[in-house]
Amino acid sequence: MRRAVLISTRHGHTPALTRTGCQSSWTSSSLLSPSGQGQGQQQQRLLHSKSRDCQEAAAVGTRAKLPENEEAIPESRKGITIADILERRAKAGKLVAMTAAAADSDMFKASQVGKPMAKRWDNHLSAEARIREPCVLKKAAKNLKKPGIISLGGGLPCPEYFPFESITMKVPTAPNFSEAATRTSGKEITIGKYDVSQSASQKDGPVYDLSIALNYGQAHGSAQVMRFVTEHTELVSNPPYADWQSCLTVGSTAALEQALRMLCDRQRGDSILTEEYSFSTALETAMPLGAKVFGVKMDEQGLLPESMDEMLSNWDSTQRGGARKPHVLYTVPSGQNPTGATQGEQRRRDIYAVCQKHDLYIIEDEPYYYLQMHDYAAATKPATIDNFLDNLIPTLLSMDVDGRVMRMDSFSKVVVPGSRLGWITASAQIIERYIRHAEVCNQGPSGFSQVILHKLLDEEWGHEGYLAWLMNLSGEYTKRRDVMMDACDKFLPKQIVSWSVPKAGMFHWIKVAYPLHPDASSKSLLQVEEEIFNLCIEKGVLIARGSWFRAEQHNKISPSSSVPAATTPQEQTDMFFRATFAAATPENMTEAIRRFGEAIKESYGL
Amino acid sequence: MRRAVLISTRHGHTPALTRTGCQSSWTSSSLLSPSGQGQGQQQQRLLHSKSRDCQEAAAVGTRAKLPENEEAIPESRKGITIADILERRAKAGKLVAMTAAAADSDMFKASQVGKPMAKRWDNHLSAEARIREPCVLKKAAKNLKKPGIISLGGGLPCPEYFPFESITMKVPTAPNFSEAATRTSGKEITIGKYDVSQSASQKDGPVYDLSIALNYGQAHGSAQVMRFVTEHTELVSNPPYADWQSCLTVGSTAALEQALRMLCDRQRGDSILTEEYSFSTALETAMPLGAKVFGVKMDEQGLLPESMDEMLSNWDSTQRGGARKPHVLYTVPSGQNPTGATQGEQRRRDIYAVCQKHDLYIIEDEPYYYLQMHDYAAATKPATIDNFLDNLIPTLLSMDVDGRVMRMDSFSKVVVPGSRLGWITASAQIIERYIRHAEVCNQGPSGFSQVILHKLLDEEWGHEGYLAWLMNLSGEYTKRRDVMMDACDKFLPKQIVSWSVPKAGMFHWIKVAYPLHPDASSKSLLQVEEEIFNLCIEKGVLIARGSWFRAEQHNKISPSSSVPAATTPQEQTDMFFRATFAAATPENMTEAIRRFGEAIKESYGL
Structure with a gap:
């Protein structure tokens, strides 16, 4: 069962491209100048268009009603699958997006018919955000839609002067992701400067090359x-x-x-x-x-x-x-x-x-x-x-x-x-x-x-290969996490140290019982934390102090003297240390936790 | 004669590394964890140190006096040469800077002895800039100086999980920079994942590789x-x-x-x-x-x-x-x-x-x-x-x-x-x-x-090759500029259009005499400018309107309603258009200027 199913019966989608909706039409769209390259003619290119129903719905600015003739949304529905995406891509045809092509997600989404529109956030926006205006030169670029127009508008350098003929990278092929596997089964992929124009007639030719990627682009990305x-x-x-x-x-x-x-x-x-x-x-x-x-x-x-x-x-x-x-x-x-x-x-x-x-x-x-x-x-x-x-x-x-x-x-x-x-x-x-x-x-x-x-x-890799990569990575981090858990189990004094096993990420959060410290009556928690941190350095391990991450620590600093200082930061009653299992080798990690344990024991006189 | 000579007799430098000064000492410096890579041992690396005299002078915060025992600064002096830099690099030895190595320019500058210190700009800074504090995790990384320390501090991923074994690029060799020359005399340069550690013993081995570049780095760059x-x-x-x-x-x-x-x-x-x-x-x-x-x-x-x-x-x-x-x-x-x-x-x-x-x-x-x-x-x-x-x-x-x-x-x-x-x-x-x-x-x-x-x-390329590249590029842009000047000379009606020949850059700024427009009494300058812009689009050329660049155009917009509106923007009396000669081919540029001339003539009834 996919997460989409678990979430809400209010969202769903109709099968891609089977009826009118987002992604159902493809029209000509404009691009900034793809000039240069020694061609005597400015070229017009097609790009997946922003589909009309999303545009119009967005323009309304409040939640759109479901069209009356839409079928009812099923109570439960599968999420989007890779097969859906492949089918949608096949129907859309080759992506054509040249230098600084404008784009948005609506060009690539499945039909959204049946979903509500987002709320508006006008009152949440800052003054700075509210008064921003579109870039005048980018607005003018919409005129480049006109067939045969020559741009003397934007100062985009000619790719003729880009000193890169090609870039080749050696990468793993899914699912053989390890460094060792890459050495034997890795693949060399080459990106040429003019791959796109040179293979324009090929249905499955490359859609991105150096002449496009290395020129100016849109702020939203390619x-x-x-x-x-x-x-x-x-x-x-x-x-x-x-x-x-x-x-x-x-x-x-x-x-x-x-x-x-x-x-x-x-x-x-x-x-x-x-x-x-x-x-x-x-x-x-x-x-x-x-x-x-x-x-x-x-x-x-x-x-x-x-x-x-x-x-x-x-x-x-x-x-x-x-x-x-x-x-x-x-x-x-x-x-x-x-x-x-x-x-x-x-x-x-x-x-x-x-x-x-x-x-x-x-x-x-x-x-x-x-x-x-x-x-x-x-x-x-x-x-x-x-x-x-x-x-x-x-x-x-x-x-x-x-x-x-x-x-x-x-x-x-x-x-x-x-x-x-x-x-x-x-x-x-x-x-x-x-x-x-x-x-x-x-x-x-x-x-x-x-x-x-x-x-x-x-x-x-495609979506499938990338998900396989992520799955593999999650397995690798699980192994690293387990090495650290084993080490903690072995080397930390459990009468004063406790933790939960992390279920994600790169970090282990270790609680040390401050009230049990022999000097708890004379030394503050921060002093004990600092003492343990320094003992760790002495013993050869760098670990992060919990107090560095207190959410309210900066509130004492007023942005200007006329603003009153914030409330006193919450009293810190628990002592923590953060250790990452992302970086060090398993051997080093184990040794580092051993040293950390030694530091705690020394501070607590154990 | 170098520019440095022209500027001021107050600045000069002493020959690199011939006496005490910046760059004269090299000590061990700290780096963030270069862990992973399957090595069982955390490694300490040397990096060019921040030289002492610059640090101390900077700490004073006002202009430092010249040390009394320094020789007088000659009245005129050559600037730094490439030979100076090569000599300095040779004396410094191989640059060793691993993952997220801290660095600053003092590590690489010639001696600055004899120069004054910069003024302080405290009163120029905004509240936002004044209250920024250093990143606590980056501060802690200074402890990594300690030999043998293992970091469980920063969440830097292990490069083992970077899916790039190598990147190879084909580039021109100086001074054969053209695309055609690159096809025949271009060179393939490969960047491996572990080039640096694998050639650590080579005096002239690579100093930068994928395992370093693709991990987290410092905000100041590598x-x-x-x-x-x-x-x-x-x-x-x-x-x-x-x-x-x-x-x-x-x-x-x-x-x-x-x-x-x-x-x-x-x-x-x-x-x-x-x-x-x-x-x-x-x-x-x-x-x-x-x-x-x-x-x-x-x-x-x-x-x-x-x-x-x-x-x-x-x-x-x-x-x-x-x-x-x-x-x-x-x-x-x-x-x-x-x-x-x-x-x-x-x-x-x-x-x-x-x-x-x-x-x-x-x-x-x-x-x-x-x-x-x-x-x-x-x-x-x-x-x-x-x-x-x-x-x-x-x-x-x-x-x-x-x-x-x-x-x-x-x-x-x-x-x-x-x-x-x-x-x-x-x-x-x-x-x-x-x-x-x-x-x-x-x-x-x-x-x-x-x-x-x-x-x-x-x-x-090295500094020499890069300067040769820049010189070549300046020649290429000169040619493009000249094509546009020739076209303007040929196609623009000089009784109403005037310009200066640009001496740098990518842009040509063309003045059109608004007062000579037949409708000047009934149409505003902005209306005529818009009319010509639209005629240009109609005739197939996109050119930028001068009014888009008026410095004071945005002042009417108050950041908040309590602030009074700015003065009325200066009255615009001259009409301008901006054309770039960077992007289009010479043929297209010439044709575009011809179309621009036609648009002006039509608007002016010529």
């Missing part, structure tokens, strides 16, 4: 990679509203900063909720923007919805340093950083319900989503891609009937961090504002990253 | 590419103060947004100066930040210093919609977008002097700097790299005795836009604040982009 992530998002989440969109990012850290600038307004006293312990870089991102961060209590399944509801129901700005009642939740549902906590399906539903009740917008940051793991010390592991998909806990996006979730996906943890490439999925309104910002900052991801990932994930 | 851009900056600008630094960016658009957020504070009513006609994307970047933009009158050499001085001397906030007297100048000195204007050397000195008088911080945006061109219809062109360098107009950075310039360089116009890679150069204080921001947004450029450009520019 149509080629947009197609892949849109389809992948459908396979995994199939959002239950119609006007969802994906667009590429330069990684989730950047996406988070853009999202916070879009949603939080310093002058409005905006603040955000997150887990009691949260990703330190996320906290460091929010702080300079003047957005205070408040932490919600957690258990081993992450943040507690009742606790969040109580905080919000009883919000008092004066008690919170002037912070307005939060209208944004930032959460990492799977393998949360730093606690390793993973929200179960019901937990996610409960959190979503509280966000509906208090009208919170949700930032779902999911770098570790595919690093969900088999049970510790169990032999069960998914045997097929379908098993793998079925075992994934449903995403918040898959439950998002309101369009109140911005899901952030990233290739950093599952392909390479150096790609600086990820994507977000949210309602059309939010994605449009996001792109307006991206146009005047990062301008979208590197073309090298895009074309290389396209060739590997789309042309070489 | 040490490998930092070294190249630092040295390149010395060759071209040799800044006349000691504590300058370069750091990588994800392109100049992003760098501009970061700079504006660092310098402009909405709540302070900050505003910036720029050319009367300015890059539309820059204007669109500033507007949502609440920073008003004011335009300075221009001539064919760009902005007029006297006009700027007068504006600033008589600044009246109430007349300017509440905007505080500007403390930032944004300027594109070479081949300015959209006007194509290039500031001559004296003009640059005069602009710098006005900025000193009014204490303006300067953002020098120079994407087109190397696209400076030979005279139109002249046979002269540089024969050697030395000629080429000598003929470049000195940069503002090279005149910057105060450290008041942030120079923005980019590979977009001179290598490939898709690299999303550039760099900035400014004082250590400004670079430090910039990096603090980059750490919580883009996290630095793509690793694919970095390693590919490193292999091409540094390992294959």
Whole structure:
């Protein structure tokens, strides 16, 4: 059973292309100049068009009614399958998207008929986000639709001057993913400069090349990679509203900063909720923007919805340093950083319900989503891609009937961090504002990253191969996690140290009983934590201190002296350390945990 | 004669490594975990150290005095040469910089002894920029210096799971840069996953590989590419103060947004100066930040210093919609977008002097700097790299005795836009604040982009080959510019159309006499401009309207309703169109200008 089935009976889709709906028509669309290349003629290209029903529905701006002549939505329905996507691609024909081609997810989605439209978020937007205007030069490019027009408009360099004739990469073939297997069964894939124009007549020729990828592109990313992530998002989440969109990012850290600038307004006293312990870089991102961060209590399944509801129901700005009642939740549902906590399906539903009740917008940051793991010390592991998909806990996006979730996906943890490439999925309104910002900052991801990932994930592996890769990776991380659990079991003094086995991600969160420390009466928790940290360094292991991740630690810093200081940060009563099982070799990991155990024992006089 | 010589007798350098100074000592430095790779042992690596005298001088925070025992600075002195750099590299030994190695320009600069320190810019910084704190996890990584330490700290994935065994690129060899030459004499360069560790014992082995480039890196970029851009900056600008630094960016658009957020504070009513006609994307970047933009009158050499001085001397906030007297100048000195204007050397000195008088911080945006061109219809062109360098107009950075310039360089116009890679150069204080921001947004450029450009520019071409590439490119753009000038000469009605020949860049700025239009009494300038634009589209040419680039067009939009609207934008009295000669083929360009001429003639009834 796919996650889509579990989620809601309100979302569903009709089989692709069997009747009028998104993806049912393909018309000519415009591109920026594909000039140069020594051709004497400006060329017009076809690109998958934005389908009409999505456009019109989006223009309404409120939830569209179901057309009366639509068939009733079945009570339960399978999610999108890879076969659906392949069929849709075959019917659409070859993707034609040249230099800086505009694109959006509607070009690649299945029919959304029968789904509601997202809510509008006007009141959630910051002043900065509201007043952004489209780029005037990009607007003018729509005139390039006219056949035979010559552009003297945009300053796009001629690819003749790109000093790369081709790029070849050696990569594993699915499912033989290991380094050893790659050495023997790996494949060399070459990307030429003019592959697309040189094979324009071939039905199955390449759709992306260096002349396109290495020129300026759109801030939302290339149509080629947009197609892949849109389809992948459908396979995994199939959002239950119609006007969802994906667009590429330069990684989730950047996406988070853009999202916070879009949603939080310093002058409005905006603040955000997150887990009691949260990703330190996320906290460091929010702080300079003047957005205070408040932490919600957690258990081993992450943040507690009742606790969040109580905080919000009883919000008092004066008690919170002037912070307005939060209208944004930032959460990492799977393998949360730093606690390793993973929200179960019901937990996610409960959190979503509280966000509906208090009208919170949700930032779902999911770098570790595919690093969900088999049970510790169990032999069960998914045997097929379908098993793998079925075992994934449903995403918040898959439950998002309101369009109140911005899901952030990233290739950093599952392909390479150096790609600086990820994507977000949210309602059309939010994605449009996001792109307006991206146009005047990062301008979208590197073309090298895009074309290389396209060739590997789309042309070489395809969706099936990529899912097989993710499944394999999840197995690898399970093994690493188990090595660390074994080491903890063996070397940590259990009378004072406790933990839950992480079910996803890269992090293990280790609790050490501060009240049992012999100096607890004379030394503060932070002092003991520091002592243990320093003993660890002395003994040769670097481990992260729990206090670094306290959500509310930055609130004491006022963005300007006229704003009153925030409430005193919550008293920290538990002592934690974070250890990653992602990086070190199994031998080193085991030795490192042994050293950590020694440090604790020394501090506690054991 | 090098530009460095022309600039100031106050800056100079002592021959690299002949006495105590920057670069004279090399000590062990720390890196983030280079774990994984199946090695049983965590490795410590050496990296060029930050030299002591620069660190200490920077710590003082005001201009350092010359050490008494230093020799007097000669009145005139050659700039840094490629030979100096090669000698310095040879003495430094192989660069060792593993995964996420911290680096800064001081590791790669010549001795700065004898130069003053930059001024401090505390009062210019925004609240947001002032309160940024270093990333706590990156701070902790300094503990990795300890020999034998095992990191369970940062969540860096193990490169074992990077699905790229190697990347090979076919590139031109200097000086045979054309596509045709590349087909015959091009070279294939391969980047392996573990090149560095596999050739650790080789003195001249590779210093950068996929396992390093594709993992997380520092927000300032890799040490490998930092070294190249630092040295390149010395060759071209040799800044006349000691504590300058370069750091990588994800392109100049992003760098501009970061700079504006660092310098402009909405709540302070900050505003910036720029050319009367300015890059539309820059204007669109500033507007949502609440920073008003004011335009300075221009001539064919760009902005007029006297006009700027007068504006600033008589600044009246109430007349300017509440905007505080500007403390930032944004300027594109070479081949300015959209006007194509290039500031001559004296003009640059005069602009710098006005900025000193009014204490303006300067953002020098120079994407087109190397696209400076030979005279139109002249046979002269540089024969050697030395000629080429000598003929470049000195940069503002090279005149910057105060450290008041942030120079923005980019590979977009001179290598490939898709690299999303550039760099900035400014004082250590400004670079430090910039990096603090980059750490919580883009996290630095793509690793694919970095390693590919490193292999091409540094390992294959070297500084000499890269300068030869730039010289060749400048010649190519000169040819394109000349094709457009010939076409304008042939097809535009000179009784109403006039222009200056651009001396750099990609843009031609064409003035059309609005007062001579037969309907000038009944149609506004904007109406006539629109009419001609539409006639152009009708006749098959897309050209940019001058009004799109009016600096003050966005000031009418208040960031919040409580702020009064800006002054009425300056009345536009001249009508302009911008045409690029970068993109279209020579034949298309000529035909496009013919069509543009037809449109003007039709509108004017000629």
